[in-house]
Amino acid sequence: MATTHADHHDHADHHDHKQGFVERWFFSTNHKDIGTLYLVFSFIMFIIGAAMSVYIRFELSVPGLQGVSPEFFNSMTTMHALVMIFGGVMPAFVGLANWMIPLQIGAPDMAMPRMNNWSFWIMPFAFALLLMPLVLQLFGIGSGAPAGGWTLYPPLSLQGGSNVAFTIFAIHLMGISSIMGAINIIATILNMRAPGVDLLKMPVFVWTWLITAFLLIAVMPVLAGAVTMLLTDKFFLTSFFDAKGGGDPVMYQHIFWFFGHPEVYIMILPAFGIVSEIIPTFSRKPLFGYQAMVYATASIAFLSFIVWAHHMFTVGMPLGGEIYFMFATMLIAVPTGVKVFNWVTTMWRGSISFESPMLWSIAFVILFTIGGFSGLMLAIVPADFQYHDTYFVVAHFHYVLVTGALFAIIAAVYYWWPKWTGRMYNETYAKIHFWWSVIFVNILFFPQHFLGLAGMPRRIPDYNVVFADWNLISSIGAFGMFATPFIMFAVLWHSLKYGEKAAARSWEGAKGLEWTLPSPAPHHSFGTPPLIRDGDLAHGDITH
């Protein structure tokens, strides 16, 4: 079959010899291998971030100070967020993009395969820089990891001693990696689609990544600019954010959250794309409202630029500004609601089966919506004066990021695993992973709504005894959740060793170009652009 033969065209990583380990994994120009690298890296970072969260929840499990010191606790909260956001969630989505976008658009690889490799290999160096102060502290060297919060608000963040430079350089490197990745994705999707894969026939996952890539280009440089100004304030005698020198610390907050709000949509739009792939497959029905989904995603991305100050309602803004940001924030619920309704309508009167990817996707729809509801509550300015900097905010963002982004990532791994490896996994073991996670994630985060409403502040290592009960329950949830990556590893390891061979179309209802390739997908695919008929695409019947 044409697409499984070794390609003789000018493929970027064409080689006449079997690649050695170093050449294949350190000098890769293959989107599948680079995708695997990102996913493995992300998995390791998730475990590191989860270990930090276990420490945090251990400290908070009962009143009083159990752990090392309050300053170390602050480092843990700061590093947990940085590792999870920049080392866990974002690389996982980039890994999925690398694997799946070329397959879904019929391209032989990403547009710039060597830059793709650079994008990945910057990340381990960036995280070595980020984690180095923490590791050195364990040996009594240096002032420890950053401890001023992942948002790095000055002046506190600049008082961190030796870790400030490490952290800022790490963020620069991560930003460069993300920007290069986004450039590659935009160039690939706009230029490398096989003939017949029109923009409004692309899979929704590809659309959400195209839009996410534009968001990355627009806002990662803003973060880079903000932390560059922090660096110059600390080391080069500028005073961008130093009131003594005529600067404004609140200006940092505006710049940071101008990055920060689109950043949270960068972390969720690919999840929307994943769920939009999985639900139609296991409902055996086309996605309801494909064009509405595309326009809703674009609307969410546009609106994400004009709502940033809802992260800083209590900072002292004029009332008119606060009212504007309140209404703009509530407006984002409209296109998001369109998407939720469309997922549900896709399932309506479908022939539904509940394999693991579908379970994770349904859990996403329900639990992400709960996170969205708490977000709507936070959008209301007078109410936010009560909720701001409390555990209510922590509950909100963990619902949208853990039961939202992370559940979608897990769903995607289980969905595309047969395509990547040629093996099915044991459905019973996978369901154990699912139910264990769903139960413990809710034990972990739901009580935090109550803690926030009762007034428990964020970022504190010890608390008033009135908050004790829900904290203990939440910590039990955390200890249970910490087992889940290891359960997942066991499920996938078992699949590699004992799993049934997977068919090309591994799921009965799956549609799309990736399912036309054998499982596992060949190392090089679509070297010759596939000839596509409308029925081959999930959305091939969409007409302009």
Add this chain to the structure above:
Amino acid sequence: MYSADMTTPDAPVPQNDDTAARRAAARRTGWVVAGVALAVYAGFIALNFFARQG
């Protein structure tokens, strides 16, 4: 040439393999996007710098 699902052989069709041209176009797109990213980076710092001068 086979159809995308690789189950039904099609009659031979002219190859439309313009991968090299599309790669070149992709590189141009890449440079444009990189320029935008750089402009945002420099622009934000400059904006903050000049706002303080005024």
